[in-house]
Amino acid sequence: MYTSSASSTVSGSILDQYLQYDPQIYKHYIYLTDRSIVPGPYAYKVQLSFLNYQSYGPIATGTGQITLVDACDAPELVVDVHDDIESDYTMAAVFSFPTTTVTPGVCVPEVTFTCQYLSGPYSGAVDLCADAETVNNGAYNTVIDFNPQFGSYYFFSNDKDTFQPGDYKFRVSISVGSTVIPVDFTMTLHEPCDDAVLTIVADPFSASPF
Numbered sequence: 001m002y003t004s005s006a007s008s009t010v011s012g013s014i015l016d017q018y019l020q021y022d023p024q025i026y027k028h029y030i031y032l033t034d035r036s037i038v039p040g041p042y043a044y045k046v047q048l049s050f051l052n053y054q055s056y057g058p059i060a061t062g063t064g065q066i067t068l069v070d071a072c073d074a075p076e077l078v079v080d081v082h083d084d085i086e087s088d089y090t091m092a093a094v095f096s097f098p099t100t101t102v103t104p105g106v107c108v109p110e111v112t113f114t115c116q117y118l119s120g121p122y123s124g125a126v127d128l129c130a131d132a133e134t135v136n137n138g139a140y141n142t143v144i145d146f147n148p149q150f151g152s153y154y155f156f157s158n159d160k161d162t163f164q165p166g167d168y169k170f171r172v173s174i175s176v177g178s179t180v181i182p183v184d185f186t187m188t189l190h191e192p193c194d195d196a197v198l199t200i201v202a203d204p205f206s207a208s209p210f
Helices: 105-110
Strands: 004-009 019-022 027-030 042-050 060-066 076-079 085-087 093-095 100-103 112-119 133-137 140-146 153-157 166-176 179-189
Touching: 076 166, 076 179, 085 093, 085 153, 093 179, 100 105, 153 179
Parallel strands: 085 179
Antiparallel strands: 004 042, 019 027, 042 060, 076 100, 093 153, 112 166, 133 140, 140 153, 166 179
């Protein structure tokens, strides 16, 4: 009865230091976290030999390729629910991107956000998705700040003529590799005078003699 052994080599490859081969079941194992390593492909060769008759040389040879797949090319994203935002020209409207789970977690630093103004009463030249922009128009001030690192959005304006009351539709998209999830939200600007409260007090002079 003859027994055999198997060996595997990845000739001249940087993978040599990460690669393990189980000759009993003829399987390769590789684990690395250095994502700067070129994906490959890397050619490998497996040789089967008689354990006690090495002089016979390999009795079988197999070849193949190893290609590394970056887990952050298409990770899994789970986005929580979110709320719409509003302002009455006296306070800022602030949108915080909902809690997001990224799997695997090593891909979190790869996350990016983009903003798109979809529709609404405004159709001028000011970029409503600008990264830290201030617009001064006489006594009126407008501050717009979209943060592409965290996906948050800030809007304040007391310029009702330029940014008229109504619903402004936005889309903030989170991206990692080829995985993209859009999140739509609405910013509603309210006319503060619609809900103004008028209070009439008694005539302070009605009970006073002249």
